[in-house]
Amino acid sequence: METLLRPSGIPAVGELPWGSHFCQFYGEREDLVDSLVPFFKAGLENNEQCLWVTSEPFGADDARAMLGAAVSDLDERVRRGQIEIIDHRDWYMRTQTRSASDVLQGWVDRHDRALERGYEGLRLTGNTYWLERKDWRGFIEYESRVTKTFSGQRIIGLCSYCMGKCQGKDVLDVVRNHQFALVREEGDWELIESGALKVAKEELQRLNVELEQRVEQRTAALENALRIRDQFLSIASHELKTPITSLQLYVDGLLRAYKREPLPAEQAATRLAKAKDQCGRLARLVNQLLDVSRAASGGLPLETEVLDLSELVRGASERCSEQLRRAGCDVTVEAAAPVVGSWDRTRLEQVVTNLLANAAKHADATKVHVTVREEGPSATLTVRDDGRGIAEADQERVFDRFVQATPHADAGGFGLGLWIVRQIAEAHGGSVTLESKPGAGATFMVTLPRRLP
Amino acid sequence: VPVDQDQILLVEDDPDVRDALEEILEDEGYVVAVAENGLEAVKRLSAHEPPAVILLDLMMPVMDGYEFRRLQLADPRFATIPVIGISAGVLDDRIEAMQLTAAIKKPLDLKALLDAIRRCCRPVSRA
Numbered sequence: 158m159e160t161l162l163r164p165s166g167i168p169a170v171g172e173l174p175w176g177s178h179f180c181q182f183y184g185e186r187e188d189l190v191d192s193l194v195p196f197f198k199a200g201l202e203n204n205e206q207c208l209w210v211t212s213e214p215f216g217a218d219d220a221r222a223m224l225g226a227a228v229s230d231l232d233e234r235v236r237r238g239q240i241e242i243i244d245h246r247d248w249y250m251r252t253q254t255r256s257a258s259d260v261l262q263g264w265v266d267r268h269d270r271a272l273e274r275g276y277e278g279l280r281l282t283g284n285t286y287w288l289e290r291k292d293w294r295g296f297i298e299y300e301s302r303v304t305k306t307f308s309g310q311r312i313i314g315l316c317s318y319c320m321g322k323c324q325g326k327d328v329l330d331v332v333r334n335h336q337f338a339l340v341r342e343e344g345d346w347e348l349i350e351s352g353a354l355k356v357a358k359e360e361l362q363r364l365n366v367e368l369e370q371r372v373e374q375r376t377a378a379l380e381n382a383l384r385i386r387d388q389f390l391s392i393a394s395h396e397l398k399t400p401i402t403s404l405q406l407y408v409d410g411l412l413r414a415y416k417r418e419p420l421p422a423e424q425a426a427t428r429l430a431k432a433k434d435q436c437g438r439l440a441r442l443v444n445q446l447l448d449v450s451r452a453a454s455g456g457l458p459l460e461t462e463v464l465d466l467s468e469l470v471r472g473a474s475e476r477c478s479e480q481l482r483r484a485g486c487d488v489t490v491e492a493a494a495p496v497v498g499s500w501d502r503t504r505l506e507q508v509v510t511n512l513l514a515n516a517a518k519h520a521d522a523t524k525v526h527v528t529v530r531e532e533g534p535s536a537t538l539t540v541r542d543d544g545r546g547i548a549e550a551d552q553e554r555v556f557d558r559f560v561q562a563t564p565h566a567d568a569g570g571f572g573l574g575l576w577i578v579r580q581i582a583e584a585h586g587g588s589v590t591l592e593s594k595p596g597a598g599a600t601f602m603v604t605l606p607r608r609l610p
Numbered sequence: 611v612p613v614d615q616d617q618i619l620l621v622e623d624d625p626d627v628r629d630a631l632e633e634i635l636e637d638e639g640y641v642v643a644v645a646e647n648g649l650e651a652v653k654r655l656s657a658h659e660p661p662a663v664i665l666l667d668l669m670m671p672v673m674d675g676y677e678f679r680r681l682q683l684a685d686p687r688f689a690t691i692p693v694i695g696i697s698a699g700v701l702d703d704r705i706e707a708m709q710l711t712a713a714i715k716k717p718l719d720l721k722a723l724l725d726a727i728r729r730c731c732r733p734v735s736r737a
Contacts, residue, residue: 177708391699395669399624402716406630414637428633435626533714 162201164315166199167192169346174361175278176308180316180331181339182323186214188548189317190223196241196315198227200280206271207240210248210498212284217244237431239276246285257299261306268312278311293327300334329461389475392572397442400527402436435561446571459501459584466536467492467529469483469502473509474527481513485522486542488513494527511574512540513599520544535587536605543598552591578603613684616643616661617731620661621651621678623670631665641734649677652681662731665709668697679708692730694723
């Protein structure tokens, strides 16, 4: 995540979040060169605005020469104003008469200008070598407010303290008022950080990993959605083209026949009826597509009336019997006793039709058994077949949109049938479940409360 | 052409498209046999005199047009029967290997289809 962590340039420190305010204790001039040169090199290379306030043991000219040895186009960057290297005396002159609040506000203003000019943020260092003992208390109070000021801003601040000028108590003050301290002992830099900071950094690291995982998961889900959409578009165009093709052929055929000689009325009527059927087929497909957008944008509207589910299922099954017979399925309906409830007639007919159409496709010419029962406050509609069944891994998936057991195979349709069944059941406050074992048939059960909740 | 010999073998899974095409081709005076997928077409070829042309839908269940054509080309008895491909899908690079006489997209341009058929055989009669 590019914006969260910045390279500090100092190997012992590694990457830092914006808002970091830390200190270093140096002994020799070399210590400063070792830390500040790579610190600013990293800032410059990562498009940050930099401010280096120098102090003994070296001045602005020394600093510029040393950084110039590491950053080849430093002059150009200075000219552009990406980095300012200021001697502490000049800096002190600018700030000495100002209150701590003004100085802090000065940092924030500088940060705002850096962002306005297109930099990622502000990286700065100050040196306290010039501090007189009498100023110490005020200065430490100022430092204590810096951490709070920097927090939430795109600022990284490194304060340099000369080890030789700090007394024991001072070291404690300094460490206390920074997030962590960098010290050099026997040549190696070492990081001294508070327990709280350690925990926070670990937390940040963990959140980073989690965020990356989430991004990966979301990306995979989006890619999958795109793949399903593309597959759907290909299926949809095939499905829509087929009735358009037959409609056009019936009409073309009639026209050609008429051009030769007038057709007998009965023959013409039969052929026109076939053309009309294709219009109905197209209308049903278009309605299915409309159902998808209706259901996706907040549920299917229902027009309920008091009706007998048994009667409805007997009628709808009768209308599907021809389709099932062609598929080699023998249908039995067990719905003698009236089961009365308040439901949307057209939608429930669609449920029966879709479940039976699904059986015609997948029941492998076995027996299909339809049952309606009253179960206390609910009604159940069961459609059972003895076909090939559905593998457990696919059982939830069959209710998804645009899913077909075998795309482009014997299925046909948009792969929306069972999805619409679920949408209709849920719109009634009910549910649909599937019980199946591969090779041992499938049972779809729709449960509907008899009164809308 | 003996009257009992099929002139056109129409291989199409959609019953309505199949029915409409059969009706038109018979109106035009052709003798038409139908099969609802590649496997049925293979069975039909093996049991009857070869037709003059095959109208082949490419996307079908059980055995699609691509697989049918592959089997047909591999069988010297049927390899020379010309095939006109019809498809509602995208005609992709697999088309090349199929060596089709013509490939026509759905919805069908009936004139183009009849022209392509006429190049393979003439109707025996006008119904």
